[in-house]
Amino acid sequence: MPIVFPWEKRELEKIAAEMNIKLGFKPSQAFIDEDGACVVTLYKWIIQGFCPFFNRASRHCMIHEDKPLACKMYPLLVELPSGKLMASGKCDWIKQHGPKLMEHLSTRPELIPELFPNEFEAAKRVFIEFMTINSFIERHGLRPMDVSKLSECASVYDIDEYMARSE
Template sequence: MPKFVCYHCIYCCFFRDPIECPVLFPWEKRVIEDLLEDGETNTSFEPLEVWRDSKGVCIVTLYRWVIRGFCPFYDIVMRRCKIHEMKPLACQMFPLLVEVPSGKVMISSKCLWTKKNQKLLKELRRPEVIAHVFPSEFTAAVTVLQQYNSILEAVREEKLVRVNDFSSCKLFVDVDSYMVGDYGWRERRKEEGEEGDKTLL
């Protein structure tokens, strides 16, 4: 059975519709922000999944990295990613897509390799086959699911409430910052006399 080979086409790094754009964890978003050049105008970050605590603080668990046109880190001439070793998990696992929290794995139709291997796609209903055909991509997808489930467990423990209307949020805090800052678990646990810190990963 063949293994996935990247053809270095442009389709995974060019975006017309925001819904196609990568979904990032907050810590990934901050890495990308640090790597972006000053004055970069074709990219932005929008909260995608937000929760609210009892104090009214809005906690962001996922961002959508909105890219208009080519990704700013895509080398059009060389057809390579300029930050390959540091790119987000959403990029690492492509053409695999993970639906959270269900864990359903899908395959993007944008990928040229998948278009040329349509017959093989029927065999990819079994996880072990997906792991064989897309070894590194599947590993990245599993990591995404593990990290998301870890976040979800912490969110449930804190009894946070899902926010659908972001306009009601006056303050956004990244979930990992929330956990170690004045807003969340660590401070509350100190008040309750509990020892140790809760970590996501």
């Protein structure tokens, strides 16, 4: 289940509607402000089986240019909030090159941007977006909340919408 930012979720939903594809998302992280407004910062994209945008006949992504950062950075993974960069052991390319590659990269992490230039740039963007959101949350005194309680909120905003109305 990839993690996507709210603006990515909305873009995916728009593309899916045009292609008559049904998508599912679940809030993954949320905060509450002093007035009781709830703010969703991240969503889990619920994918059962193949990605709905994966064309199994051609074995290509149908939205390659518009795919979310989680997909653009794969096989790299960013652990949030630490920012630790990892490579997915589920990736076929990583499996083929195996533990020797991982060992080499662990001793020479500066090679990661050379081996995975586009993926590394996407991972950096994820980390920067996440840190920008966290900085905003800290400055505005938002408190973490249990996403299962969002239905109890008087109002729920996506973080980018909340940020736009707050500044």
